[in-house]
Amino acid sequence: MIETESAKVSPMAVKSDLCSQCEMPEPRCACERYCVLCHSQTDIRLCKDGLYYCEACRTACGYVPVGRF
Ligand SMILES: [Zn+2]
Ligand SMILES: [Zn+2]
Numbered sequence: 001m002i003e004t005e006s007a008k009v010s011p012m013a014v015k016s017d018l019c020s021q022c023e024m025p026e027p028r029c030a031c032e033r034y035c036v037l038c039h040s041q042t043d044i045r046l047c048k049d050g051l052y053y054c055e056a057c058r059t060a061c062g063y064v065p066v067g068r069f
């Protein structure tokens with residue numbers, strides 16, 4: 001039942017919670033993530049605009065994580 005997904009990225013089904021670097025869903029992403037605003041690496045979560053923010057900046061800017069844990 002294992003098939004190669006040659007077209008896993010569909011332009012019609014762009015998911016905003018995919019990592020912009022490796023295109024993996026956030027829970028599976030192993031990239032080094034840091035806040036785009038302050039470059040902190042503490043409690044980084046992907047937000048709806050596709051960028052990573054730390055908790056302090058998310059709170060300050062009102063961003064909501066898109067994670068589905
Ligand atoms: Zn990644
Ligand atoms: Zn930050």
